[in-house]
Amino acid sequence: MSRGLRLIPIVLLLFLLSGLAWRLIKPADTAVPSQMVERQVPPFALPAALPGKPGLNAADLASGKPHLLNIFASWCIPCASEGKVLQELQRRGVTVDGIAIRDTPDALTAFLARNGDPYQRIGSDRQSDVQIALGSSGVPETFVVDAHGVIRRQYIGALNASNIPGVLRELEEIR
Amino acid sequence: MIAETGLAALWLAAGLAAYQFVLMVLALRSDIAVTRPMRGVAVIQGVLTLLAFGMLLLVFARSDMSVALVFENSNSAKPFIYKVAGAWGNHEGSMLMWVTILAIAGAFVALFSRRTGERTLTAALGSQAVLALGFYAFLLVASNPFARLFPAPPDGQGLNPLLQDPGLAFHPPTLYLGYVGLSVAFSFAVGALLTGEVDSRLARAMRPWVLGAWILLTLGITAGSYWAYYELGWGGYWFWDPVENASLMPWLAATALLHSINVLAARGALKAWTMMLAVIAFSMSMVGTFLVRSGILTSVHAFAIDPQRGTFLLVLLAIYVGAAFVLFAVRGASLKEGTPFELVSRESGLVVNNLLLSVVLGIVFLGTLYPLFIEALSGEKLSVGAPYFNALAGPLALLLAIMVGIGPLLRWRRERRPVFGQLKIPALIGVSALVMTILAAPAMHILPRLGFGVAAYLIAASILPLVGRNPLRAPLATWGMVVSHFGIAVALSGMAANAAFSSERLAIAKPGEILTVGPWQVQLESVTPTAGKNWTANEAELRASRGQGAFTLKPETRYYSDPPTETNESAIRTFWNGQLYTVVGKEDASGAWQLRLWWKPFVTLIWAGGALIAIGGALALLGRLLPLLRRRRFPEWRRRYA
Amino acid sequence: MNRNSSSPKNPASSKYRIWVPAFAGLTILLGSPALADSNLPPAYWANRQLPNASQEAQAQALMEQLRCLVCQGQSIADSDAELAGDMRDLVRRRIAAGEKPSAIRSWLIQRYGTWISYRPTDEPAAWPLWLAPLALLLAGAWLIRGRIKLKGSR
Secondary structure: HHHHHHHHHHHHHHHHHHHHHHHOOOOOOOOOOOOOOOOOOOOOOEEEOOOOOOOOOOOHHHHHHHOEEEEOOOOOOOOHHHHHHHHHHHHOOOOEEEEEOOOOOOOHHEEEEEHHHOOOEEEEEOOOOHHHHHOOOOEEEEHHHHHOEEEEEEEEOOOOOOHHHHHHHHHHHHO | OHHHHHHHHHHHHHHHHHHHHHHHHHHHHHOOOOOOHHHHHHHHHHHHHHHHHHHHHHHOOOOOOOOOHHHHHHOOOOHHHHHHHHOOOHHHHHHHHHHHHHHHOOOOHHHHHHOOHHHHHHHHHHHHHHHHHHHHHHHHHHHOOOOOOOOOOOOOOOOOOOOOOHHHHHHHHHHHHHHHHHHHHHHHHHHHHHHHHHHHHHHHOOOHHHOOOOOOOHHHHHHHHHHHHHHHHOOOOOOOOOOHHHHHHHHHHHHHHHHHHHHHHHHOOHHHHHHHHHHHHHHHHHHHHHHHOOOOOOOOOOOOOOOHHHHHHHHHHHHHHHHHHHHHHHHHHOOOOOOOOEEOOHHHHHHHHHHHHHHHHHHHHHHHHHHHHHHHHHOOOOOHHHHHHHHHHHHHHHHHHHHHHHHHHHHOOOOOOOOHOOHHHHHHHHHHHHHHHHOOOOOHHHHHHHHHHHHHHHHHHHHHOOOOOOOOHOOOHHHHHHHHHHHHHHHHHHHHHHHHHHHEEEEEEEOEEEEEHHHHHHHHEEEEEOOOOOOOEEEEEEEEEEEEEEEEOOOEEEEOOEEEEEEEEEEEEEEEOOOEEEEEEEEEOOOOOOOEEEEEEOOOOOHHHHHHHHHHHHHHHHHHHHHHHOOOOHHHHHHOOO | OOOOOOOOOOOHHHOOOOHHHHHHHOOOOOOEOOOOOOOOOOHHHHHHOOHHHHHHHHHHHHOEEEEEEOOOEEEEEOOOOOOHHHHHHHHHHHHHHHOOHHHHHHHHHHHOOOOHOOOOOOOHHHHHHHHHHHHHHHHHHHHOOOEEEEOOOO
């Protein structure tokens, strides 16, 4: 067996070790991001999740000004902490729309009473259909949608106060 | 006191391992005869480590809560057997088990190796000691199993009922014995590369060790597959999950090694390949243990994940495998390969066999790690799962199975008889089986169809080595080969039957409803709440019959409170021609229950085949070892087998 | 960033950091933790088979190729997660409506990327995977070329 051939295992080992070391240093991010970013919101029409608040459809998101689209649910524990942040954003003039995943009006009402209600509209997605169509893989997530209905950015997980300046800046940029 | 004894024994053992390394260097650089002391020290090291492990078992058996590990993983209310099994059901304990097996294997090599050259044996024992040294360092520095807890708490945290299962208790030891058993082959290879004595004598010395490790790996994988099948309620037996692949890869390498060793033993050929395979087999064990403990790959089977532990294992992997590969590159020049083999000969058959096994190993390795490498290089996330592996490994396995029928019939050096004449009948049987599947089940997918054909052919072909001679006079090793190869055919038919004829019935049923699955009528009679010691459950009563003779099955969904978990306890009934597998799920608003039913014809053949493969290996091992025992008393055996 | 997920089986997810010390050892998760689930029952076709056997077979084959977003170590066919159930419902509905499995798979890949397909696609990034067997066979054959005497050589 020639010298060159006998060196191949060492070379392969070095590749293997670098790959494994890289993964140890930079652990995997288990979030699965949506591929719908920079694409048009897919057409959908969701009924109202609560009496007294309109439902949500794709056309509402292409209304001429940017929107925050918040995917949430009353049974989602981290979503509770988001309420204050979204309310703050709403106070600063951001339009927040919501899609409630697998939720009931009663539970939703109680949730909003507890955590604040920043939503202009809430659509009821009882079977995750629209959630899947948007490429969202869990709750909570927030999408930044521009004036023409194009998704510009996805936040996975609950928003917290430190996200506020970033969100506001983005909404300014896409205005 | 017990824990401190264990810790002290471990330190001493580590010291002796270091001493063995020094002895090895002495032996290689000068001509000092160190074999006697080396053997002695290896045995003492093994005894000390066994003592340490025994101390750990003792503190677990006594539920000594002043030992941190016992507190974290045990509880005085556990049944005794699980208290003891809890010793290795955690990271530190299983690492101690790993190093114990390493040390004991070294001790056995020291005690029983009579056929290896002295220098090579010394080098092999030294190598084994160096392997152990890294793990001693890991344990003593970063994962002390004997760490104390002050003050000792009244009782332990570890009452997780999911870990109190016989399958889960015995799965690790069997697999570890297999993984770590391959270290002996690695050490022999390293030793022989250091001394340059790579020859058939080495192969004969290594063979029992490789066989032993391979048998245990086969059993471990087969048992693991069956346990996952009945315990997880999904009806499947292999998912190509990274942790499953981590156990398959050493097995594939060990199978190739086993066959390559036979060529080296019989012809003194394939030196470089055999040494490389011996190194690769244990390297795969190390890669496997790294993958499983570091948490870098997503898996349902994930262990307690800790990237820090992963780093240590990665460093050990780099040192051991890197050193072995460098040694191979440097010393490989001295491994002169002989004349090429005749095209139709057993050697060639084995070379092709090893080629195919290596390709399968390469595919499994690539598929498991590819997502990681692609993400490192391009940031893209893609997935590689069962559809990929099944599509690629399946056809290759069939090709291998065909070779398995031919190889054993070939003679060494050159096959002059018309061997393919002998294979006419098996080939005919295979083709008939294929035709029967076309006639009886035209809609079958191509892979299971071919699986049936090849399995039928192999069932006939594997017996051929015993035909035409007195089977009772045939050596045990031949019987072992026949049984193992027959086992492959059996497992293959089980897999084909499962893929082709499994029927599933998924439904939401109210009590009183009857569902059909395969030939069975299954009626949901009732679902009643039940409770056990630390769980509550919804137990469904199902009445099943296919004509006459009804019986009851009681699958459950169990809810444990500490920690809150939910499990499916499937109810399975086994018949000669298949298994009825039932799972009950949740209730819906209208009082109907989710039911999942399978009728799996001949699925048990899969694990029966696996068991046969292991049994064949055991017969072959016995066949190799018995003469050694008799040789002490009968000189003519010594003449024949020495 | 925390996120909630219904009955995940992957202990590596951040949701599980609190459970890992409690398990403290061999945490082979055989069961799904009874965490917060939604308020609604599973979708209609999540746990029911399509009446047409060949459509159901197509649906089953597709479901075994799709990776569960929540559990991540299982296909949606095996996963207990609610989102997996909703996806099974989506797959069955569409197949019943006549859509081809490959179209449904492409649609999902458009949403989640190739990650969601357990069967690697035909994108360039996956070519090495599909070419591997042939490449390995050829490489292996080349490596052993000196070992076997072919008729008429040398």
